[in-house]
Amino acid sequence: MKIGIIGAGNIGGNLTRRLTALGHEVAVANSRGPHTLTALAEETGARPVLASEAARDAQVVVVTVPLKAVPDLPAGFLDGAAEGVVVIDTGNYYPQQRDGRIAAIEDGLPESRWTEQQIGHPVVKAFNGTYAQDILDRGRPQGSPGRQALPVAGDDPAAKQAVRDLIDELGFDTVDSGGLDESWRQQPGTPVYGSRGDVDSIAKALSEASRERTAEWRA
């Protein structure tokens, strides 16, 4: 599959490593330009590109930049993507440590809905509560006892299924956590955030989430 990854940090770097190892054709971008990605490209075989080019012909695009950087993504970066491109959003709102105040999110808009509005394309929320290192270390074959599960939220069933299939390839189970309006259930501060549980444990954690943002996760 052709996959564009925008953001080559903790999550984007490790997704590049695992997805290339699985045989996917990965184009990867950061903010400083492809010349700063030669080490990752040599290590993985991924193609380093400008952020404006990462989505070209891609069937899946992963947006994995700090939330505050989402509005800075190049205008129209998805224009050259394959028809029906699936966009994965790994983002989290860290108002105190990194992102500053984003009023709409403070007022209750789910974080991924905000990102979707910024980029003008539907997103599927996945990986946001997964430790980057776990993407490298904790994948297991289907059916392994205690296989770690990731919650996946999104409005388009086909897009969500495509993401669940890709996560299965990476070695993890998934739990359908509903549409994007429900995706607050997997935001920072919820029981599922950072959990390494299996399907049953993740489903239980999602059901126990509260919509209220705690002080720690407010500006």
Ligand SMILES: NC(=O)c1ccc[n+]([C@@H]2O[C@H](COP(=O)([O-])OP(=O)(O)OC[C@H]3O[C@@H](n4cnc5c(N)ncnc54)[C@H](OP(=O)(O)O)[C@@H]3O)[C@@H](O)[C@H]2O)c1
């Ligand atoms: N770290 C984790 O374990 C983890 C887990 C789950 C979810 N997340 C979430 O996933 C997102 C990414 O996290 P991370 O830890 O991978 O971040 P990170 O290590 O700080 O890396 C961020 C990447 O985004 C790139 N970037 C920033 N602005 C950009 C722009 N305008 N255009 C293109 N690329 C841009 C950076 O490029 P430059 O270096 O060139 O600036 C860098 O490669 C965040 O929302 C985070 O909260 C993180």
